[in-house]
Amino acid sequence: MKPGSRKRASPSPDPVPVRLALPGFVADRSEATARVERLLQYQFHNRSLLEEALTHQSFAAAAASYQRLEFVGDAALGLAFSNFLYLTNPTLGPGALSTLRAANISTEKLARVAVRHDLYPLLRRSCPRLDLMVGQFTESVKQELEDDLGTAPYGGSVVKAPKVLADIVEAIAAAVYVDCTFDLEKLWQVTRFLFEPIITAETIDEQPVSTLHELCQKHGKVAQFKTWQKGGTTVANVFVDGTLVGMGSSEQRVIAKLNAARDAVGKLLGEAKQQVLTTGIGHVSGAEVGELRECKQRLSEQCISKHWSKPIYKLEKEDGPAHDRKFLYSVQVQAEGRTFVTLGKPFSRVKDAENSVAQEMLKLLSIQMAISSD
Numbered sequence: 001m002k003p004g005s006r007k008r009a010s011p012s013p014d015p016v017p018v019r020l021a022l023p024g025f026v027a028d029r030s031e032a033t034a035r036v037e038r039l040l041q042y043q044f045h046n047r048s049l050l051e052e053a054l055t056h057q058s059f060a061a062a063a064a065s066y067q068r069l070e071f072v073g074d075a076a077l078g079l080a081f082s083n084f085l086y087l088t089n090p091t092l093g094p095g096a097l098s099t100l101r102a103a104n105i106s107t108e109k110l111a112r113v114a115v116r117h118d119l120y121p122l123l124r125r126s127c128p129r130l131d132l133m134v135g136q137f138t139e140s141v142k143q144e145l146e147d148d149l150g151t152a153p154y155g156g157s158v159v160k161a162p163k164v165l166a167d168i169v170e171a172i173a174a175a176v177y178v179d180c181t182f183d184l185e186k187l188w189q190v191t192r193f194l195f196e197p198i199i200t201a202e203t204i205d206e207q208p209v210s211t212l213h214e215l216c217q218k219h220g221k222v223a224q225f226k227t228w229q230k231g232g233t234t235v236a237n238v239f240v241d242g243t244l245v246g247m248g249s250s251e252q253r254v255i256a257k258l259n260a261a262r263d264a265v266g267k268l269l270g271e272a273k274q275q276v277l278t279t280g281i282g283h284v285s286g287a288e289v290g291e292l293r294e295c296k297q298r299l300s301e302q303c304i305s306k307h308w309s310k311p312i313y314k315l316e317k318e319d320g321p322a323h324d325r326k327f328l329y330s331v332q333v334q335a336e337g338r339t340f341v342t343l344g345k346p347f348s349r350v351k352d353a354e355n356s357v358a359q360e361m362l363k364l365l366s367i368q369m370a371i372s373s374d
Contacts, residue, residue, distance in 0.1 A: 022135045024121045032122040036172060039117060042190045044179050053171035056125035056164065066171035073174030077105050080188045089201065091315035095325045096201065096350050103199045110166035113194050115141050119168050133162040160254060169194065201350040208261035214348055215268055216240060223264070225257055236260035240268070295358040296351075299333075302362070309334040311361070313354050316343065327353040331361050340364055 026032040033050045037043055044050050049069070057065035081101045089097060103109065114120060120134050137160070173191050180186040192198075216223045227236045230249075234256040238246035246264025250256040299311055317328040326346040331354075333340045342364050344357025 022131045023138065025123075026121050029124075035122060036119075040172075040176065040190050042176060044175070046179055049175040049179050050172070053175040054122050054124060054168070056123055056127065056130070058127040058130070059124040066167060069171040069174035069178070070167045071174075072177065073170030073172070074105075076177045076184065076187060077170060077173050077191075080184055080191075081105055083184070084188065084192075084198075091313070092201065092350065093315065093318040093325075093327075095318070096327070100199060100201065104195060107163055107166040108161045109195070109199070110169040111137065111161035111163075112141060113169050114165035117194065119172070120165060123164075123168055130162065130164055134165060137162055137165070201354075208258055208265055212238065212246075212261045212265050212268075215265065218348075225260065227253060227256065238264040240264070295355040295362060299331075299358040299362055302365070303333060303335075306335065308336075311358070313357070317346070320348075329353045329357045331357045333361055333365065335365060 026035070029051065032054055033044070033047055036050055036054070052064050053066050053069050055065050057067060059065070078101065081104050082097070085092075085097050085100050085104075089100070092100075115138050120138075125131075173187065176190050177184070177187045180190075212223050221241050224239045225236055226239065227234055229235075233249050234253045235249045236247070236253075236256040236259070237244055238260045245267050246260045246262075248256050248259025248261070248263055250259060296311075303309065303311060312332040314330050314332070315327060316330050318325065320326045326348055327350050328343065328346045329350075330341060330343050340361065342357060342360045344353055344355075344360050347353040347356055
């Protein structure tokens with residue numbers, strides 16, 4: 001080889017194309033409606049309602065699409081969940097109830113319902129772009145853990161949930177509602193299983209962006225997002241008072257921001273970035289929130305192991321503006337023939353407030369058991 005000459009690099013092999021499996025289509029309409037009836041274990045009196053619920057507006061041959069039914073279903077499911085949450089959460093205030101309802105009927109949650117029950121192939125449509133979007137979301141969801149499939153209400157997937165999937169669920173629910181002459185109790189009996197596991201105050205996974213701002217507000221800090229384009233990808237960075245604490249990327253700007261917020265929250269609640277929040281701040285730290293997370297479960301396990309009664313949690317106080325609501329809980333435990341009651345600290349999340357009071361109860365029981373043993 002002559003001095004200064006360069007060996008020509010071997011050409012890189014062509015990348016192997018990744019083929020996305022697009023959703024199928026059930027052409028036999030009798031079979032499509034029958035599948036829904038088998039799923040719901042409900043026989044329609046008027047099957048045309050179900051056919052309408054399974055027709056997208058892009059299907060030119062259709063006399064009617066699901067749009068009117070989707071309008072009714074949105075309201076009916078909202079009311080059905082309002083009733084259910086009101087009856088099953090007697091201590092929750094309106095703010096917390098609204099959050100739970102929104103989580104259970106969010107586009108993300110309902111889209112996952114449609115994926116789990118394979119509803120999109122039953123839809124009459126003529127829109128390849130929809131097929132591509134649904135295919136991408138479906139593949140993304142299938143890669144997640146099974147638990148996430150049902151319980152990530154605000155954006156557990158890296159692909160934004162297509163609204164058409166949520167529309168199908170709402171339209172089918174409305175078809176049942178209209179078919180049973182607007183009997184809300186019947187609607188809930190027929191469709192409730194679709195939404196299982198129902199998101200509760202214990203399992204709710206709040207939107208990362210809201211959680212980030214809430215965490216920073218507690219410590220008098222400010223979170224800022226900066227985004228830019230890198231090729232066809234949006235990159236998002238999160239800064240807390242000028243310190244970089246989170247990064248995320250996606251082809252969609254909104255998902256990049258969610259990923260960055262999720263990354264930031266994880267770091268702020270971990271040891272590496274606690275000082276970002278706690279410097280100069282005298283109240284609740286990220287470490288404290290992290291320590292609280294398992295306290296309610298630990299208290300429950302202790303009561304079970306010692307054959308004590310189940311802890312009773314009660315909302316004692318709820319105040320503050322809607323954007324900064326605080327919850328204060330008490331807990332009662334009957335142990336060794338005595339009744340113990342204590343208060344926790346106020347938190348803006350019900351889950352944290354309950355874990356806080358559980359932590360206080362664990363401390364109290366530990367002291368009392370130590371005294372009793374002396």
